[in-house]
Amino acid sequence: MIDAPFYEYGAFGDRAALLLALPIGAAFGWFLERAGFGNARKLAGQFYLRDLTVFKVLFSALVTAMLGAYWLGRVGLLDLSRVYVPETFLAPQTVGGLIFGVGFVVGGLCPGTSCVAAASGRLDGLALVLGMFAGALGMKVAAPRFAAFYESTPRGSFTLPALLHVPYGVVVAGVVAIALAGFAGAEWLERRAR
Amino acid sequence: MSPGGAGAPAAAGAHPAAAAPLAAATPPAAAPPAAANHPAARRVLALGAAGLGALAVVSGSPYAAQRAHVDVEELSRTISAEGDHVTALDLARWIKDRKPGLRVLDLRDQAAFDDYHVPSAERLDLTALAGARFQPGETVVLYSEGGGHAAQAWVLLRALGHREVYFLRGGLYDWVAEVMNPTLREGATEVEQKLFEDRAALGKYFGGTPRIGAPTPAGESLPVPKKKDDGGEGFTPKEDAVRRLKKRGC
Numbered sequence: 241m242i243d244a245p246f247y248e249y250g251a252f253g254d255r256a257a258l259l260l261a262l263p264i265g266a267a268f269g270w271f272l273e274r275a276g277f278g279n280a281r282k283l284a285g286q287f288y289l290r291d292l293t294v295f296k297v298l299f300s301a302l303v304t305a306m307l308g309a310y311w312l313g314r315v316g317l318l319d320l321s322r323v324y325v326p327e328t329f330l331a332p333q334t335v336g337g338l339i340f341g342v343g344f345v346v347g348g349l350c351p352g353t354s355c356v357a358a359a360s361g362r363l364d365g366l367a368l369v370l371g372m373f374a375g376a377l378g379m380k381v382a383a384p385r386f387a388a389f390y391e392s393t394p395r396g397s398f399t400l401p402a403l404l405h406v407p408y409g410v411v412v413a414g415v416v417a418i419a420l421a422g423f424a425g426a427e428w429l430e431r432r433a434r
Numbered sequence: 435m436s437p438g439g440a441g442a443p444a445a446a447g448a449h450p451a452a453a454a455p456l457a458a459a460t461p462p463a464a465a466p467p468a469a470a471n472h473p474a475a476r477r478v479l480a481l482g483a484a485g486l487g488a489l490a491v492v493s494g495s496p497y498a499a500q501r502a503h504v505d506v507e508e509l510s511r512t513i514s515a516e517g518d519h520v521t522a523l524d525l526a527r528w529i530k531d532r533k534p535g536l537r538v539l540d541l542r543d544q545a546a547f548d549d550y551h552v553p554s555a556e557r558l559d560l561t562a563l564a565g566a567r568f569q570p571g572e573t574v575v576l577y578s579e580g581g582g583h584a585a586q587a588w589v590l591l592r593a594l595g596h597r598e599v600y601f602l603r604g605g606l607y608d609w610v611a612e613v614m615n616p617t618l619r620e621g622a623t624e625v626e627q628k629l630f631e632d633r634a635a636l637g638k639y640f641g642g643t644p645r646i647g648a649p650t651p652a653g654e655s656l657p658v659p660k661k662k663d664d665g666g667e668g669f670t671p672k673e674d675a676v677r678r679l680k681k682r683g684c
Binding site: 249303307309310311312313314316318319320321322407408409410412413415416417419420423 | 492
């Protein structure tokens with residue numbers, strides 16, 4: 241019988257969910273740090289095609305989560321229809337993505353890794369974390385002025401199987417194939433760069 | 435977690451410092467650490483992911499609702515044996531007797547539910563049916579206004595594998611006519627009289643108003659024996675039931 245998502249099925253309440261977020265976040269931070277993501281130089285290596293660890297780690301995580309979600313759903317332990325799929329707002333998300341990308345290239349860290357960098361004592365990480373909170377606060381204050389843009393070009397929730405009109409399992413296999421080819425290609429690029 | 439991918443992030447992105455001693459064994463120490471650690475483990479993880487991915491192609495949808503299965507023969511037998519529904523009086527007795535594990539689900543919209551619903555009922559949107567979750571041992575009774583939606587939802591829940599599901603025959607109209615406002619027609623027989631007394635007691639329990647000698651609208655009489663269900667809405671004229679629902683301030 242289906243038991244997950246645990247929160248959706250009322251296995252625990254809001255308070256327990258918040259408490260559980262702490263060890264999950266800590267584990268996430270731990271693995272980011274162990275992957276070397278506290279170091280802005282390592283992350284920047286991605287953009288010069290010298291060090292593709294970010295691509296490999298994050299794509300591995302994606303494939304792991306995808307296979308886990310697919311197979312848990314398939315054997316009836318996870319109700320995928322209750323898993324939240326964020327909605328697409330084309331224009332604001334494009335702008336947001338560009339701001340994110342510029343910040344990533346300039347600072348060499350993304351939000352999660354900036355926290356890891358700050359926690360491991362790097363001042364650039366700390367500066368980015370402070371900037372991130374300032375930006376979030378500023379956005380909250382300025383939100384009413386952007387409200388119309390913020391909610392423009394809504395496209396609803398997309399999943400690849402629905403978008404491509406192919407069976408779920410085919411998308412799963414396709415993403416795994418792309419990932420494995422990507423890993424091989426990434427390592428080829430890394431060898432060539434040295 | 436899938437066995438094929440569980441360790442992939444750690445393996446693919448192991449910290450350079452931690453990887454160095456292992457990397458030293460095969461290529462020269464200066465070689466890129468990420469490409470050199472645990473070649474065997476990496477191969478196993480890659481093969482595992484590839485295998486689980488390939489198997490997914492032939493394993494169907496991970497959404498339970500999309501794998502629903504209709505056993506036409508079994509369902510038609512259940513319907514023919516009248517094992518698909520309960521009458522308003524059955525439901526009233528179940529609620530009154532606090533039948534263990536009983537769940538009464540109202541499939542109408544929120545406004546209609548707020549106006550009036552069967553006591554102890556909870557609202558469930560038809561579109562949320564696929565995600566509805568029931569505990570083992572629960573008996574589910576579905577109802578809608580006339581009974582059509584509830585009967586359709588019954589088929590869907592059975593297709594999803596839920597077995598203890600019934601719909602209320604005649605819907606809320608039957609509930610109002612038979613439980614809340616049972617009527618004894620003038621010149622009733624003794625059997626009808628006895629039945630009416632039982633039903634009047636049940637109706638009063640739910641706050642209804644039994645009526646004696648009230649003029650019986652066309653098409654409505656004491657259901658002894660009960661007319662075979664035809665989808666629910668033929669038993670009590672719809673307009674009349676709506677009128678009476680409104681009169682009750684429902």
